[in-house]
Amino acid sequence: MTTLxxxxxxxxxxxxxxxxxxxxxxSALRRFLHGLPGVDQVGAEQRAAALGTRSIKTTAKAFxxxxxxxxxxxxxxxxxxxxxxxxxxxxxxxxxxxxxPGCPSTAAVCVYPDMVATAKKALGSSEVHVAAVATAFxxxxxxxDIKLADTADAVExxxxxxxxxxxxxxxxxxxxxxxxxxxxxxxxxxARPDGGHAHLKVIFETGELQTYDNVRRAxxxxxxxxxxxxxxxxxxxxxxATLPVTMIMLEAVRDFREATGQMVxxxxxxxxxxxxxxxxxxxxxxxxxxxxxxxxxxFRFGASTLLNDLLMQRSRMRTGHYSGPDYVTLD
Amino acid sequence: xxxxxxxKKTYKLYIDGEFPxxxxxxxxxVADAKGGFLANASQASRKDARxxxxxxxxxxxxxxxxxxxxxxxxxxxxxxVLESRRDQFEAELRSxxxxxxxxxxxxxxxxxxxxxxxxxxxxxxAQVVGGANPVAxxxxxxxxxxxxxxxxxxxxxxxxxxxxxxxxxxIACGNTCVVIASxxxxxxxxxxxxxMATSDxxxxxxxxxxxxxxxxxxxxxxxxxxxxxDLTGVxxxxxxxxxxxxxxxxxxxxxxPGLEDLLATPALDRMTKFLETKTVWHPMGL
Numbered sequence: 001m002t003t004l005x006x007x008x009x010x011x012x013x014x015x016x017x018x019x020x021x022x023x024x025x026x027s028a029l030r031r032f033l034h035g036l037p038g039v040d041q042v043g044a045e046q047r048a049a050a051l052g053t054r055s056i057k058t059t060a061k062a063f064x065x066x067x068x069x070x071x072x073x074x075x076x077x078x079x080x081x082x083x084x085x086x087x088x089x090x091x092x093x094x095x096x097x098x099x100x101p102g103c104p105s106t107a108a109v110c111v112y113p114d115m116v117a118t119a120k121k122a123l124g125s126s127e128v129h130v131a132a133v134a135t136a137f138x139x140x141x142x143x144x145d146i147k148l149a150d151t152a153d154a155v156e157x158x159x160x161x162x163x164x165x166x167x168x169x170x171x172x173x174x175x176x177x178x179x180x181x182x183x184x185x186x187x188x189x190x191a192r193p194d195g196g197h198a199h200l201k202v203i204f205e206t207g208e209l210q211t212y213d214n215v216r217r218a219x220x221x222x223x224x225x226x227x228x229x230x231x232x233x234x235x236x237x238x239x240x241a242t243l244p245v246t247m248i249m250l251e252a253v254r255d256f257r258e259a260t261g262q263m264v265x266x267x268x269x270x271x272x273x274x275x276x277x278x279x280x281x282x283x284x285x286x287x288x289x290x291x292x293x294x295x296x297x298x299f300r301f302g303a304s305t306l307l308n309d310l311l312m313q314r315s316r317m318r319t320g321h322y323s324g325p326d327y328v329t330l331d
Numbered sequence: 332x333x334x335x336x337x338x339k340k341t342y343k344l345y346i347d348g349e350f351p352x353x354x355x356x357x358x359x360x361v362a363d364a365k366g367g368f369l370a371n372a373s374q375a376s377r378k379d380a381r382x383x384x385x386x387x388x389x390x391x392x393x394x395x396x397x398x399x400x401x402x403x404x405x406x407x408x409x410x411x412v413l414e415s416r417r418d419q420f421e422a423e424l425r426s427x428x429x430x431x432x433x434x435x436x437x438x439x440x441x442x443x444x445x446x447x448x449x450x451x452x453x454x455x456x457a458q459v460v461g462g463a464n465p466v467a468x469x470x471x472x473x474x475x476x477x478x479x480x481x482x483x484x485x486x487x488x489x490x491x492x493x494x495x496x497x498x499x500x501x502i503a504c505g506n507t508c509v510v511i512a513s514x515x516x517x518x519x520x521x522x523x524x525x526x527m528a529t530s531d532x533x534x535x536x537x538x539x540x541x542x543x544x545x546x547x548x549x550x551x552x553x554x555x556x557x558x559x560x561d562l563t564g565v566x567x568x569x570x571x572x573x574x575x576x577x578x579x580x581x582x583x584x585x586x587x588p589g590l591e592d593l594l595a596t597p598a599l600d601r602m603t604k605f606l607e608t609k610t611v612w613h614p615m616g617l
Contacts, residue, residue: 321580322381324556325388 015183015260019224023262026177029221033176036220037213039248048243051287052280060278061279066104066280066316067171068306069096070296073131075110075131075304077138078233086115090122092329097311106307107296109163112137113154120158126156131161131201135186138205138234140165142225144182149188154198161199162190165234166210166218176221183225201229201267206245207237215245219252229265240270250288262290269302275313278306304331342372342517344379344541345524347386348534354378358481361518364429372517375540378552380509383409383538384556387481387507395478403453405531406503410446412530413523417443420491424520427490436617449499449602456504456602464610471613476606478505479584480558483551485544487564490516492593495522496565500601502536506559509538511548513564517541545570549557552577559584559605563591587611 011105017022022032056064074093076085087107097103108129111119117128132154136142142150151162164186168218170178185203190198202222207216222230231247246268253264266289272278278301285293293299315323345352352358355376363369394402395540413420417439424435457476464472482501487493490513501508512520524539540547544564552560552574560578562585565571571587578585586604 086511091541216504322384322550322555324384327555 005195013228015192015262016224016226016259018032023180023224026175026218029176029180030174033217033220036213036216039216041212042170044244044248046216048247048284051247051284052243054280054283056283062314062317064279064282065275065297065317067294068282068301069302069310069314070104070107070311072307073108073110073269073300074307075235075269075300075302076107077110077112077133081112081115083115083118085109086118088123089118089327089331090128090137092307092331093128094126096307097314102316103314104312107300110163110302112152113157113159116157116159118152124292129160130158131163131166132157132159133163133203133234135164136163137163137203138236140167141169143315144185146171147182148185148189151186153227155190157190159198161201161229162186163201163203163204165205165233166222168205169222171218172210173212174213176217178226179218180221180225183227187226199228200226201231201265202227203231203234203269205234205237206232206241207239212244212248215248216252219249220256223256223264227228227264229267229271229300231267231302233268233270233302238271241268241272241302243284246281247284250285250293253293254289263298265298266293266298266301272301272303273305273309274304275309337563338348339430340370342370342521342541343540344373344383345521345528346376346379346386346535346538347390347538348528350377350521350524350528353542354382361427361515363426368393369427370518371502372541373548374542375511376542377547379387379542380547380550381554383509383540384481384483384551384554386535386538387509388556390477390533391480391507394502394507394533396537397505399454399505402503402505403450406453407450408530409499409527409532410443410450412526413439413443416522416526419522420519423522424491427516427518437594438489438492441566442492445495446499447493448597449503452500452602453503456599456606458511459599460606461608466612469615471615472610473557474608474610475612476504476603477609479605479607480506481556482506482508482512482559482561483548483554483557484508484561484607485548485564486510486512486520486593488513488516488520489593489595491523493564496521496593497561497601498514498537501561501591501605502532504602506608507536507604509537509540509551509557511551511564512541514542514544516550547575548574553580554601555581559560559585560586560606562587 064101076089093106093109105128108131109119111132113132134151134154135147166179186201190200204218219230249266257263285299311328312323343352353373353375359374360370361369383543405617420439421435443551461475466472486495486497520539
């Protein structure tokens with residue numbers, strides 16, 4: 001396994017060199033991660049709750065709604081997904097509100113690897129990306145070579161972004177180096193033959209990580225391994241994304257940029273259903289990480305029902321009267 | 332021993348089976364018949380109306396999917412619970428409207444009887460207004476009335492009987508509703524909501540808002556997720572006209588009667604206005 005690091009082709013800027021000492025051995029890595037300052041649980045929850053009370057109105061709200069739509073990774077991750085459903089989802093991602101040409105498209109659609117080719121074809125030349133969940137999503141319980149094959153398969157099919165899950169079992173039992181090297185290996189598998197690479201999002205499944213300290217450690221671990229995005233959850237485990245967890249991850253990417261100069265994106269996923277919640281997240285992004293992250297390249301929402309609520313709110317602001325679920329698609 | 336302090340009641344809204352305060356945090360003073368202070372009631376905002384519509388919409392599937400017989404039982408249950416709390420309602424009517432004890436008893440009796448009347452109609456209206464149609468072909472052809480969806484109601488001034496008269500027909504037929512209670516007399520409406528909350532009526536089927544009709548009603552009239560609006564309680568002709576225009580935007584069913592005698596036996600149109608007739612052709616033979 002340790003040889004993987006040496007053979008990994010350069011996939012984007014590699015921060016692991018900057019942390020060569022910290023990631024040299026299991027004990028060094030543990031020392032580094034456990035040396036990160038602890039999270040004050042009460043303080044973090046209070047801060048997140050306080051940020052959630054901001055009132056965003058009129059033009060600021062209109063801006064926030066459009067930005068949130070542009071940040072949505074429109075997701076369908078069901079066992080019952082069909083090619084038809086994925087095509088319909090792609091159509092919706094490109095033109096979320098067909099009645100309004102001014103409505104922006106979403107950032108990406110997020111599907112299982114076997115649906116990537118379908119999605120890619122449906123999206124054609126539009127700017128909407130295709131994200132694929134790989135590495136035995138959502139449990140992550142498979143052998144490494146299967147996870148790598150899963151990833152390579154999705155990249156080959158044309159995925160622009162890969163959402164991988166970490167091995168929570170290894171993480172929770174303290175085998176940090178194993179998790180680290182697995183991320184490196186998957187990152188290497190994201191390389192394309194033409195020299196480009198798919199963006200790598202690393203899912204922590206924060207609902208299984210038990211403590212905020214672990215969220216902070218996982219964030220640093222993934223960023224040191226070169227993740228382009230860190231993502232809260234698969235959406236299959238409750239609790240999924242919460243505001244305090246996202247806030248801690250935003251603190252981590254902010255601190256990481258201070259330390260290395262590199263920006264890493266954040267993606268909360270699961271459980272964000274209402275526009276009001278989305279706006280709370282945007283306020284938190286602005287206050288914790290800063291304005292630079294208020295961009296679909298650096299912040300995403302993993303969601304499916306959220307988009308409908310954003311569209312209904314948008315329609316309410318545009319027409320002056322409330323819209324209803326009869327006027328948006330059922331997905 | 333010191334004198335016991337009064338336990339003053341806070342009258343709140345009734346949305347989705349719960350009793351929240353207004354999202355806006357506002358309240359207004361409700362006067363008794365002599366103009367003195369009676370209580371504070373919540374002053375609902377357009378966002379409370381929006382939440383109420385959302386609750387009514389999510390309750391619609393379950394409520395309209397119940398058998399008509401079962402809906403009748405639930406409406407009858409409201410009458411039963413109301414009967415057991417009649418003293419409280421008579422007292423509230425006397426203090427808020429200043430009516431005589433005999434008159435208050437008449438109104439409560441009428442309200443209970445009205446509920447029983449509509450409870451009986453729940454599983455009979457389909458036979459009366461629906462039917463089998465003779466057609467020139469080898470088909471069975473049936474017409475059956477179906478509930479429209481979410482109905483917004485502006486309740487008339489008679490606080491108990493008025494509310495029952497407009498709500499009972501709508502829910503007995505399988506619709507769900509958002510009601511704006513009488514502005515000057517909202518208290519019995521909220522007490523009636525307490526009765527509904529404890530009588531097997533699923534949360535969200537009836538949602539009661541208190542506050543300014545002129546403020547809230549236009550938002551309900553223009554709301555795209557509201558399927559019908561009952562303007563019984565609108566006395567201002569200008570407001571009524573504005574509401575009708577707003578309701579036309581998404582082709583809502585509008586009921587705007589003139590002055591009605593609430594004590595008289597009601598016409599069936601309170602029910603049929605918010606029913607849609609579905610006609611089905613079915614091949615016969617084989």
